[in-house]
Amino acid sequence: MNTTIKFKIDGREIIAEKGQTIVEAAKANGVYIPTLCNFEGLPPKGCCRMCTIRISNRYMTSCTTPVAEGMEVESDIPEITDFRKGIVELLFVSGNHFCPACEKSGNCELQALAYRFKMMVPRFPFLFPQKGIDATNPKIIKEQNRCILCKRCIKGIKDDEGRSYFAYKNRGNKLEVVLDEKMGKEITDALARKAMDNCPVGSIIYKELGYYQPIGKRKYDKKPIGSEIEI
Amino acid sequence: MSKKITIEPVTRVEGHGKVTIYMDDQNNVRESRLHIVEFRGFERFVQGRPYWEMPVLVQRLCGICPVSHHLAAAKALDVIVGAGPGDGLTAVGEKMRRLMHYGQFFQSHVLHFFHLSSPDFLFGFDGDPLKRNIIGVAMENRELAMQGVMMRKFGQEVIRLTAGKKIHGTGAVPGGINKNLTIEERDELLKGADPMNADKMVDWSVGALDFFKNYHKANRKMVDEFAAFPSNHLSMVRRDGALDIYHGVLRAVDAEGKTILHDVDYQDYEKYIEEEVRNWSYMKFPYLKEYGKEKGWYRVGPLARLNTCDFIPSPLAQKEFEEFKAYTDGKPNNMSLHYHWARLIEVLHCAEVIRDLLNDPDLQNEDLVVKGEKRHRGVGVLEAPRGTLFHHYEINDDDQVTLANLIVSTTNNNEPMNKAVNHTANAMLNGHAEITEGMMNAVEVAIRAYDPCLSCATHALGKMPLEITMINSNNKIVDQKIK
Numbered sequence: 001m002n003t004t005i006k007f008k009i010d011g012r013e014i015i016a017e018k019g020q021t022i023v024e025a026a027k028a029n030g031v032y033i034p035t036l037c038n039f040e041g042l043p044p045k046g047c048c049r050m051c052t053i054r055i056s057n058r059y060m061t062s063c064t065t066p067v068a069e070g071m072e073v074e075s076d077i078p079e080i081t082d083f084r085k086g087i088v089e090l091l092f093v094s095g096n097h098f099c100p101a102c103e104k105s106g107n108c109e110l111q112a113l114a115y116r117f118k119m120m121v122p123r124f125p126f127l128f129p130q131k132g133i134d135a136t137n138p139k140i141i142k143e144q145n146r147c148i149l150c151k152r153c154i155k156g157i158k159d160d161e162g163r164s165y166f167a168y169k170n171r172g173n174k175l176e177v178v179l180d181e182k183m184g185k186e187i188t189d190a191l192a193r194k195a196m197d198n199c200p201v202g203s204i205i206y207k208e209l210g211y212y213q214p215i216g217k218r219k220y221d222k223k224p225i226g227s228e229i230e231i
Numbered sequence: 232m233s234k235k236i237t238i239e240p241v242t243r244v245e246g247h248g249k250v251t252i253y254m255d256d257q258n259n260v261r262e263s264r265l266h267i268v269e270f271r272g273f274e275r276f277v278q279g280r281p282y283w284e285m286p287v288l289v290q291r292l293c294g295i296c297p298v299s300h301h302l303a304a305a306k307a308l309d310v311i312v313g314a315g316p317g318d319g320l321t322a323v324g325e326k327m328r329r330l331m332h333y334g335q336f337f338q339s340h341v342l343h344f345f346h347l348s349s350p351d352f353l354f355g356f357d358g359d360p361l362k363r364n365i366i367g368v369a370m371e372n373r374e375l376a377m378q379g380v381m382m383r384k385f386g387q388e389v390i391r392l393t394a395g396k397k398i399h400g401t402g403a404v405p406g407g408i409n410k411n412l413t414i415e416e417r418d419e420l421l422k423g424a425d426p427m428n429a430d431k432m433v434d435w436s437v438g439a440l441d442f443f444k445n446y447h448k449a450n451r452k453m454v455d456e457f458a459a460f461p462s463n464h465l466s467m468v469r470r471d472g473a474l475d476i477y478h479g480v481l482r483a484v485d486a487e488g489k490t491i492l493h494d495v496d497y498q499d500y501e502k503y504i505e506e507e508v509r510n511w512s513y514m515k516f517p518y519l520k521e522y523g524k525e526k527g528w529y530r531v532g533p534l535a536r537l538n539t540c541d542f543i544p545s546p547l548a549q550k551e552f553e554e555f556k557a558y559t560d561g562k563p564n565n566m567s568l569h570y571h572w573a574r575l576i577e578v579l580h581c582a583e584v585i586r587d588l589l590n591d592p593d594l595q596n597e598d599l600v601v602k603g604e605k606r607h608r609g610v611g612v613l614e615a616p617r618g619t620l621f622h623h624y625e626i627n628d629d630d631q632v633t634l635a636n637l638i639v640s641t642t643n644n645n646e647p648m649n650k651a652v653n654h655t656a657n658a659m660l661n662g663h664a665e666i667t668e669g670m671m672n673a674v675e676v677a678i679r680a681y682d683p684c685l686s687c688a689t690h691a692l693g694k695m696p697l698e699i700t701m702i703n704s705n706n707k708i709v710d711q712k713i714k
Contacts, residue, residue, distance in 0.1 A: 083550070100285055100287075100399065101287050101288035101291065103283075103284065103287070120653060133279060133280075133631075135281065135629035135630055135631050136629055141281055141630075146496075205281065207281070207630055208283055208312075208405075208630070210283045210284065210287075211283065211286075211287060211401045211404050211409060212404055212409050212600075213393025213409065213411040214395050214401065214402070214409040215394075215396055215401055216395055217399060
C-alpha cells in the first residue's frame with residue numbers, strides 16, 4: 001500500500017508519510033514552521049499556538065494536524081507571521097524575561113523566536129507579575145519569572161514508573177509549574193540536566209553551570225532558530 | 232544678595248549629576264555640593280538571585296567599564312566557590328581575566344582623555360561650547376581624534392575576544408573563565424593590520440602622554456594649582472608594592488606620603504572602611520574608619536594609584552612614573568588635573584601589559600576553571616579605571632544571594648569631588664556678580680578630572696547631564712543654565 005502523501009506548504013510541494021503531522025513533514029522537507037511547546041519525542045498538544053497554519057481558511061496547529069493528500073497549507077505569510085510574533089510578545093509581557101542577565105540567553109527558544117520575528121518592543125503592556133524562584137532543590141532552580149507553562153518538563157521528565165517530576169500548581173493567572181519536592185530530592189544528575197535542556201526558556205536551571213558556554217558557541221549565536229531545518 | 236548656582240546636568244562625564252553653589256551677599260561661595268541624582272538599587276534587587284548570575288547581572292551597572300564589575304563580582308565568587316581570592320585560579324584563568332581587564336582599562340582611559348577631556352585642553356575651559364567636544368577635536372586635530380577612536384576600538388576588541396562581546400560579555404565565571412584565547416584571536420591583536428596592533432598602541436600611548444606633558448609645560452601654573460588640595464590616597468597594590476589593577480592588597484597614604492593603611496587583605500575591608508549617608512545625595516561617602524569622617528576620606532583612581540604604589544612593572548611606564556614622582560619630590564601628588572597625567576601613564580602601562588600578555592602561551596591553556604570547598608561569603612576587589620572597586624556577596628545554602636554590598640570607584644571619590652568643586656567654585660566665582668559659561672565649565676573640568684561614573688556610583692543609564700542654578704538668599708532662582 002502506498003503510504004506517501006503529497007501536499008503543499010506555501011505552494012511548495014511536500015512529500016510526507018501518512019500519519020506524520022504537518023510540522024514533522026515540513027521539517028523532513030526542509031520547511032521551518034516555528035514551534036515552542038512541541039518537543040521531539042513527546043506527544044504534541046498544540047497549546048502554545050506558535051505553529052498555527054491556515055488550511056482552506058481555517059487556522060490549525062500544525063503540530064497536531066496530520067497530513068492529508070492534496071492539502072494546501074499557508075504558513076510563511078505576513079498575517080500568520082504577525083500572529084506568531086504576537087504570541088511571542090504576549091509571552092514576553094506575561095512573564096519577567098530579562099534576557100541580558102539570563103544564563104539561557106543564546107540558547108533560549110523564546111529569545112530566538114523574538115529575534116527571528118524581529119521583535120523590538122511588545123505591542124502589549126508589560127504585566128510585571130510577582131513571581132518567585134524556588135532554589136531549595138540541591139540540583140535544580142525553578143525560575144518562575146521565565147516559565148511559559150509549555151508543559152515540556154511535565155511531559156518529558158519522568159521516573160522509571162512514568163511519574164512526572166514536574167506538575168501544574170494553582171489555577172488561572174496563578175498557574176505555575178513546580179518541581180515535586182519529594183521526587184526532586186532524588187532526581188539524577190542526568191535527568192536534571194535533561195530537564196534544563198527540555199525547557200525552552202531559562203525556567204529550569206541546573207545549578208552552577210550558568211555562563212560556562214562562551215558567547216559565540218551558543219545554539220543561536222550565529223544562526224537564527226529554524227535555519228538548521230530550512231533548505 | 233546671596234545666590235544659589237546649580238550646574239545641571241554635568242556634561243562629559245558618565246551618568247547624571249548636578250552641582251549647587253550657594254553664594255552670599257558679597258558674591259562669595261558659601262557652600263557647594265555635587266549631587267548625584269540617580270538611584271539604581273542593584274544591591275537590593277540582586278538579593279535572591281543565584282550567585283553565579285552576579286558577574287553578568289551587576290556589570291549592567293555600567294556600559295563604560297562593565298568589565299570591572301564583571302571581574303570584581305567574579306573575584307568575589309572565586310572565594311565563594313573555593314577557588315581562593317585572586318591568585319587561586321589557573322594560569323589561563325588569571326591571565327585571560329587580566330587581559331580583559333587591561334583591555335577595558337585601556338579603552339576606558341582613552342575614552343575619558345580623548346573624547347571627554349581633550350576638548351578642554353585643546354579649546355580652553357572657556358572655549359566655544361559648540362566646538363568643545365570630540366567632534367570639535369576631530370575638526371581641529373584629526374590625527375589626535377583618530378588615534379583616540381582607534382585606541383578605544385583596540386581596547387574594545389581585546390574585551391570582545393576575552394569576554395565574547397565588547398559590552399556586557401560573559402568571559403569570567405566563578406572559579407575561572409569560559410574561554411581561552413586562540414592563536415587566531417591572539418594574532419588579531421598582536422599582528423593586526425596597522426594601526427590595530429599592540430605595538431602601535433604602545434607608540435600612540437607615548438604620543439598621548441607627550442600631548443598632555445606639552446600642555447602641562449605650557450600651562451604649568453594653571454594645571455598645578457587648579458583644584459589642588461591635600462588628601463589621603465587609597466588603592467590596591469601588588470604585594471611587592473607594584474601597581475596592579477587586578478589583584479593585591481589595600482594600601483593608603485596620607486597627603487605627606489605616610490602609610491595609613493598597611494597592605495591589608497581586602498576580604499576584611501569592613502574593618503577599615505565605613506560609608507556615610509548624606510541626605511542630599513544618592514551617593515555614599517566612604518572613609519577610613521580609623522581616621523573618622525573628617526580626616527578619613529581619601530582619593531582613588533589614577534592619581535591615588537601612582538601615589539600609593541612603589542613602582543610600575545613595565546619599562547616605559549616605569550620611566551614615566553619616575554618623572555611623575557620626581558615632579559613632587561617623591562611625595563604624593565595632590566593636584567586634581569594631574570589625574571590626567573597619571574591616567575595617561577596608566578594607558579601606556581596597559582598597552583605594554585596587553586602586548587606582553589598576548590605573547591604569553593598560557594593564554595592557550597585548556598584548564599579554565601578551579602573549584603574547591605564552597606563558602607558563604609566572598610569579597611572581590613580590583614582597581615577599576617576610576618578607582619578601587621569593592622564587591623561583597625553573601626549566599627545561603629540554596630545558592631541565593633542574601634547580601635550584596637558594592638563600593639564603587641566614583642563613590643570613593645565623592646568627598647574629593649565635592650572638595651574639588653568647592654575649590655574651583657571659590658577660585659572661579661568669588662567676587663563675580665555674573666556667572667559665565669566658561670566659569671561653569673571650569674567647575675565641570677574639576678569634576679571631569681576624576682572621570683566620575685555617576686551611573687555606577689548610584690548603582691543609571693545614559694549620558695551625564697549638568698545643571699547650574701543660582702539662587703538668592705530668599706531661595707529664589709536668579710539664574711539657571713542647563714546643558
